[in-house]
Amino acid sequence: MVVAYHRPTKAIIDTTAITENIKNEIAHLPSETFLFAVVKANGYGHGAVQTAQAAKEGGAVGFCVATIDEAIELREAGINEPLLILGVVNVHDIPLLAEYDFSFPVASMDWLVEADTYLKENPIKTSLKVHVKVDTGMGRIGFLTPEEVRQAVLWLEDHPSFDWEGIFTHFSTADQADTTYWETQHQRFKEVLTVLPYLPTYIHTGNSATSLWHKEAVGNMVRFGIAMYGLNPSGHTLKEPFSLKPALSLVSELIQVKLLEKGAGIGYGETYITPRQEWIGTVPIGYADGWLRKMQGFSILVEGEPCEIVGRVCMDQLMIRLPRAFAVGTTVTLIGENHGKRITMQDVADQLETIHYEVACTLSARVPREYKS
Ligand SMILES: Cc1ncc(COP(=O)(O)O)c(C=O)c1O
Known part of the structure; x- marks a missing residue:
């Protein structure tokens, strides 16, 4: 791999x-x-x-x-x-x-x-x-x-x-x-x-x-x-007796940012059509990385702003709706903290209607793991 x-x-x-x-x-x-x-x-x-x-x-x-x-x-x-x-x-x-x-x-x-x-x-x-x-x-x-x-x-x-x-x-x-x-x-x-x-x-x-x-x-x-x-085994059910610190963050960057006119189709199957003129950003992560198609509609963070994934998640890329023009290269946080806002692995599991164990194990070998101590 x-x-x-x-x-x-x-x-x-x-x-x-x-x-x-x-x-x-x-x-x-x-x-x-x-x-x-x-x-x-x-x-x-x-x-x-x-x-x-x-x-x-x-x-x-x-x-x-x-x-x-x-x-x-x-x-x-x-x-x-x-x-x-x-x-x-x-x-x-x-x-x-x-x-x-x-x-x-x-x-x-x-x-x-x-x-x-x-x-x-x-x-x-x-x-x-x-x-x-x-x-x-x-x-x-x-x-x-x-x-x-x-x-x-x-x-x-x-x-x-x-x-x-x-x-x-x-x-x-x-x-x-x-x-x-x-x-x-x-x-x-x-x-x-x-x-x-x-x-x-x-x-x-x-x-x-x-x-x-x-x-x-x-x-x-x-x-x-x-x-x-750092993940609560019960999901939302039981309160942990001491605070658990999540160890994993998942990040990427905007690789393209464009202003699309009203009526533009986004992604395979044209499942999202811009209802007005919109800034759309492309992020290089997809279902082959373990970021599954069911994540369409979920919001990820750019400069602390939640940005919805619009259109189908592709094998290697996905598109998000941006509130304004961000520079290419801006960090995108899919799991973890970004400008004081946080997405947890539990949030991702909720979107996928599964447990965070599965989210963590599904991240594919293609995604490099970087260690910070
Ligand atoms: C036999 C056995 N013991 C311990 C564990 C660890 O469980 P947990 O990750 O919920 O602590 C597992 C996980 O699946 C298991 O199968």
Whole structure:
């Protein structure tokens, strides 16, 4: 993928905001809780390595990613802390997991049996660090009953190629005001803990939402994701217990400014026709950058003035209606602050009728990430 460095469109990541969010979260957590920063999906679009380094400065002692490849990227960049892969891995990748000293989830007995067969033919010198995943009601991956978990743990005890390092679950409604289902899942997890012969090093249930709003959650580790980037996991629903500082701004510049007469068509499909003489500016960002067509009608900032996106968003460019003539080269802010006015990632998510997680992850690799600290 080519990164478009020779274009004024870029995402600016304030790494000090990430460090500060992590520090504030650690102060909020019960003492002696391990904070693992979740930097999967390229650090939710913010850049995995750079955000991991900023999180480490704030006190993160480990990192979570979704895939083996994401974990390799971090190790190769010199991140030597514990790395936990959150998704199910392929048994054929066991040599990689051992070589790079990754931790990973075990979610079924079938997987363990398959891994055992593989290991008999392909022995390894070290032991594999595993976290037993319990499905308490997310319906995604994990063992379902306390007895299944107990059997898996006993099996691990009998197999020295495995080091039982952790146990965890994931809540599906931790960001909601109604806590009923969260409590059901929490209770199921607590029941699982009671049938185990002993407890492993890491017990974790908390994503950002759980760690912010459910202090009663059992465990000694959190998997802290979206909030480290300064975004409220609940969107508009719950108030964050301490202020979160957004790390990402998205900016570009006007590349053309023109005065169009009444009746001029703008963009593909001529979906906007100037109702009067209007100043129209062109901005080099489009849906191939992750700024989707549904953003038509949304206003972005030029010198603090909200300027509506008129006509369809193109693949690489969009057009805005300007209140007056601005110079070519004037900064355009799509997310972030401009002359005292602000557009949040939540505003963009509202326009797209989605969540800010998706907005951050959708920003494409073509948009350069610039780091400011
Ligand atoms: C298993 C697991 N843990 C933790 C997280 C981090 O969640 P959040 O970004 O809401 O903190 C995720 C994110 O999707 C996840 O899948």
